[in-house]
Amino acid sequence: MERVSKNFGRKTALNNVGFTSFPGEIHSLIGENGAGKTTLMKVLSGLVVPDRGNIRFKGKEASILTPSDARKEGVGMVHQESLLIPAHTVLENLCLGNRFGSKGNVLPYRKVRIKLEELRDKTGLWMKEDKLIEDLSIGERQKVGILKLLLRDPEILIFDEPTSILAPQEVADLMSLFRRLSRDGKTVIFITHKLNEVIEISDRITVLKQGQVVCRTIPEETDVKKLSKVMIGEEVGANLANSGPVGATVAKLTSVKALGVLGEKKLMDVNLVVRRGEMVGIAGVEGNGQKELAEILSGLRRPDGGTVQLPREIGFIPDDRGGEALIGSFGISENVALGLVKDARFRWGPAMLWGKIEHYVRELITRYGIIATNHQQKVAELSGGNQQKVVLARELKRSQDLLIARNPTQGLDVKATSFFYKQMMQLLGRDFQRDGTEQQAGIVLISSDLEEILMFADEIYVLYNGGLLGVNKCKASKEFIGRLMLAGESGRVMSVKGDGCHEGP
Amino acid sequence: MFESFSIVVFLGTAIRLAVPLVIAALGESITERSGVLNIGIEGSIIAGALCASLAALEWSSIFLGMVFGAIGGGLVAMVFAVFVLGLNADQIIAGTATTMAGLGFTGAIYQARFAATGSVITLPVLRSFEIPYLGEVPILGPIFFQQSITVYFVYLLVPTLWYFLFRTSWGLELRSVGEDPAVAEESGISILFVRFLAIMFGGLLAGLAGAHLALDSGTFIENMSGGRGFIAIAIVVLGRWNPVSIAGAAIFFGAASALQFLFQSSGSDLPFPLFLMLPYLLTLIALSGWFGRTKAPRSLALPWPSKSR
Numbered sequence: 185m186e187r188v189s190k191n192f193g194r195k196t197a198l199n200n201v202g203f204t205s206f207p208g209e210i211h212s213l214i215g216e217n218g219a220g221k222t223t224l225m226k227v228l229s230g231l232v233v234p235d236r237g238n239i240r241f242k243g244k245e246a247s248i249l250t251p252s253d254a255r256k257e258g259v260g261m262v263h264q265e266s267l268l269i270p271a272h273t274v275l276e277n278l279c280l281g282n283r284f285g286s287k288g289n290v291l292p293y294r295k296v297r298i299k300l301e302e303l304r305d306k307t308g309l310w311m312k313e314d315k316l317i318e319d320l321s322i323g324e325r326q327k328v329g330i331l332k333l334l335l336r337d338p339e340i341l342i343f344d345e346p347t348s349i350l351a352p353q354e355v356a357d358l359m360s361l362f363r364r365l366s367r368d369g370k371t372v373i374f375i376t377h378k379l380n381e382v383i384e385i386s387d388r389i390t391v392l393k394q395g396q397v398v399c400r401t402i403p404e405e406t407d408v409k410k411l412s413k414v415m416i417g418e419e420v421g422a423n424l425a426n427s428g429p430v431g432a433t434v435a436k437l438t439s440v441k442a443l444g445v446l447g448e449k450k451l452m453d454v455n456l457v458v459r460r461g462e463m464v465g466i467a468g469v470e471g472n473g474q475k476e477l478a479e480i481l482s483g484l485r486r487p488d489g490g491t492v493q494l495p496r497e498i499g500f501i502p503d504d505r506g507g508e509a510l511i512g513s514f515g516i517s518e519n520v521a522l523g524l525v526k527d528a529r530f531r532w533g534p535a536m537l538w539g540k541i542e543h544y545v546r547e548l549i550t551r552y553g554i555i556a557t558n559h560q561q562k563v564a565e566l567s568g569g570n571q572q573k574v575v576l577a578r579e580l581k582r583s584q585d586l587l588i589a590r591n592p593t594q595g596l597d598v599k600a601t602s603f604f605y606k607q608m609m610q611l612l613g614r615d616f617q618r619d620g621t622e623q624q625a626g627i628v629l630i631s632s633d634l635e636e637i638l639m640f641a642d643e644i645y646v647l648y649n650g651g652l653l654g655v656n657k658c659k660a661s662k663e664f665i666g667r668l669m670l671a672g673e674s675g676r677v678m679s680v681k682g683d684g685c686h687e688g689p
Numbered sequence: 690m691f692e693s694f695s696i697v698v699f700l701g702t703a704i705r706l707a708v709p710l711v712i713a714a715l716g717e718s719i720t721e722r723s724g725v726l727n728i729g730i731e732g733s734i735i736a737g738a739l740c741a742s743l744a745a746l747e748w749s750s751i752f753l754g755m756v757f758g759a760i761g762g763g764l765v766a767m768v769f770a771v772f773v774l775g776l777n778a779d780q781i782i783a784g785t786a787t788t789m790a791g792l793g794f795t796g797a798i799y800q801a802r803f804a805a806t807g808s809v810i811t812l813p814v815l816r817s818f819e820i821p822y823l824g825e826v827p828i829l830g831p832i833f834f835q836q837s838i839t840v841y842f843v844y845l846l847v848p849t850l851w852y853f854l855f856r857t858s859w860g861l862e863l864r865s866v867g868e869d870p871a872v873a874e875e876s877g878i879s880i881l882f883v884r885f886l887a888i889m890f891g892g893l894l895a896g897l898a899g900a901h902l903a904l905d906s907g908t909f910i911e912n913m914s915g916g917r918g919f920i921a922i923a924i925v926v927l928g929r930w931n932p933v934s935i936a937g938a939a940i941f942f943g944a945a946s947a948l949q950f951l952f953q954s955s956g957s958d959l960p961f962p963l964f965l966m967l968p969y970l971l972t973l974i975a976l977s978g979w980f981g982r983t984k985a986p987r988s989l990a991l992p993w994p995s996k997s998r
Contacts, residue, residue, distance in 0.1 A: 231875065250877065251874070251875050251876070251877055252877035255877065267869075267871070267872045267875050268872065269864075269865055269868045269869050269872055270868075270987075271868055271984065271987065272861075272864070272865070272868065276861055276864075279858065279861055280861055280862070280865050280872070280873070280876045281875070281876025281877050281878070282876075283858060289857045289858050289859050290856060290857055290858075291856055291857060291858055291860075291861060
């Protein structure tokens with residue numbers, strides 16, 4: 185790709201970007217939120233038409249204006265937010281846009297099933313093909329997206345932040361899939377924030393910053409520190425206080441149960457206590473009851489059994505920012521204002537004080553480094569990471585008693601992540617610059633990012649199949665918790681004693 | 690009160706009355722599967738009825754009446770498509786306008802052409818015929834296989850559409866467009882083209898339903914569509930966008946009308962319009978989601994390209 189440029193409105197997304205990749209290599213594309221990584225790859229896969237620039241494949245100039253043009257050139261992409269139809273089965277989704285060489289218009293289900301089995305034997309990737317997508321967890325949906333791409337047998341495979349929602353073992357599986365693909369002579373383009381992964385797997389690294397390439401390198405010549413410096417322009421990794429005084433109980437769940445739409449058990453006998461000044465980390469693979477637990481903790485949903493005690497001021501960062509947290513066609517101001525409607529400082533009788541809100545939102549935009557043309561820009565026009573920053577900015581303000589966060593740093597760059605962590609520490613009352621009179625809040629961090637939980641949580645639980653298992657923090661290793669998260673998937677019974685950890689809170 | 694054979698007559702009538710509803714509802718279900726809610730099919734039905742009458746009168750041919758009826762319905766749907774797809778107009782408003790315009794326009798033509806003469810239009814009438822062997826089966830024969838050609842057409846249409854929707858790649862593409870146009874577009878499908886075809890198919894079938902109305906009764910009257918377009922939309926909901934269940938739902942609505950006629954003619958004191966209410970009640974219950982998990986196409990009645998982007 186040469187000299188590619190793209191503007192959205194007055195905002196420059198890509199500015200004269202050049203990007204070269206070779207067969208058989210794993211090429212990492214990194215950069216902050218809104219740096220233009222996803223946009224660049226959308227240009228390559230035909231979803232975004234560039235204002236300027238050209239694309240060549242094997243030396244030949246190609247015009248890619250639509251996704252089918254890209255497909256003909258052998259380019260395929262696994263998106264951050266999966267492009268699957270929830271109401272359709274896995275099989276139907278795999279068949280959409282792929283005829284598998286059959287000439288007629290009858291769906292080639294049998295052929296696909298055979299191909300799926302071949303793929304399973306080759307890569308170990310497998311999914312029950314008759315399940316509805318809406319019944320799958322996010323991680324499973326991603327597998328379907330990868331399968332869909334692999335069935336097309338493309339030359340260039342683009343993965344847009346695939347690891348942010350996976351458990352450690354699943355990440356390892358994905359990495360070995362990448363290696364296999366590159367051995368077969370495919371090009372793998374890997375968009376990510378996780379610099380460890382980049383160093384570990386890449387053949388080459390390209391860093392984007394504000395729509396421009398700022399660095400091209402190979403892992404042998406760099407390390408995590410250097411990369412993050414190039415990405416952000418400063419070193420991060422502030423020391424965060426790891427423990428502090430713990431106060432009164434702020435939320436309590438006693439043998440809570442939750443049922444699904446069809447009466448299936450989503451949560452069973454969950455007991456949980458959150459105290460002020462304490463962070464409870466809940467690890468687990470998506471789809472094991474996280475959604476239900478988060479909704480009950482944030483007061484959005486009543487349990488189907490058991491008792492719940494909750495405080496008044498609860499902030500909630502849901503998993504699906506586009507669906508639950510933000511209204512895409514509203515501006516940033518309006519979306520933030522949705523969280524302020526009860527705040528007396530921003531109201532005068534029934535009227536909202538828009539001038540005050542605007543001022544406040546501008547401040548948030550600078551503080552959180554949200555990349556937007558102005559405070560009125562529609563949220564749908566922002567990049568994924570910037571949308572997440574808007575959610576954080578709004579919800580952190582509301583979390584005077586309790587904050588429920590689900591995968592809060594998913595899609596956030598290093599700088600925004602560390603800023604968010606600092607904010608959380610402040611909520612817990614561990615910010616030493618303050619006078620200590622402010623109220624401490626409790627935090628429940630529900631995340632599939634195990635490192636995040638190990639780093640910050642005071643109490644660690646694993647949510648598996650609707651049950652909450654307590655883990656002894658001082659003794660639990662990352663591998664042990666990772667295995668607990670996946671216990672059912674491998675079908676093995678866990679041996680708890682071996683690792684020196686005890687079960688139960 | 691009823692003789693023993695009248696249950697057969699009753700069910701036969703139910704099917705006959707259900708025919709225009711099934712045809713229109715099947716067409717509408719295809720349109721809705723593409724994410725377009727065409728509440729203008731009432732306009733297509735009445736246009737179909739008028740065009741069928743004019744053609745049948747001109748050439749004394751039932752077949753040509755059917756063909757032109759379908760074309761008439763298709764033309765009206767095309768107007769709707771131009772507004773909804775070409776100009777990205779709101780589907781509900783465009784559909785309402787299409788219905789009103791269809792009713793008004795056909796009325797005006799009818800007035801101009803026939804009202805002056807003061808005579809009633811007399812058209813060639815659809816005749817029932819018996820399917821050999823099948824028609825002789827006791828009870829089932831007279832109910833299902835001693836009917837007019839349109840009924841047999843429906844028997845073929847239902848399984849065909851089911852196969853189309855759930856077993857062909859075209860059907861999958863159509864459903865994907867209705868669920869999530871963004872995903873469908875990424876798969877190389879032209880959203881507007883698919884929606885155009887789906888609207889046209891719905892219009893053609895609605896026109897055919899109108900043609901059946903005119904040719905079954907042997908005359909054309911202003912506003913003879915009598916709200917069947919809206920009933921068809923309710924049937925699509927009750928039938929959960931599935932051709933087979935739609936056929937069942939339509940027969941239920943047909944039976945309700947037949948029951949009404951039965952009570953009217955028997956001089957009973959029962960307030961017979963009550964029976965007409967029953968199917969709607971069931972539709973409301975169906976909407977509540979107690980039956981199965983099938984939901985409306987997720988992008989139903991949403992504009993494309995979406996305006997928020």
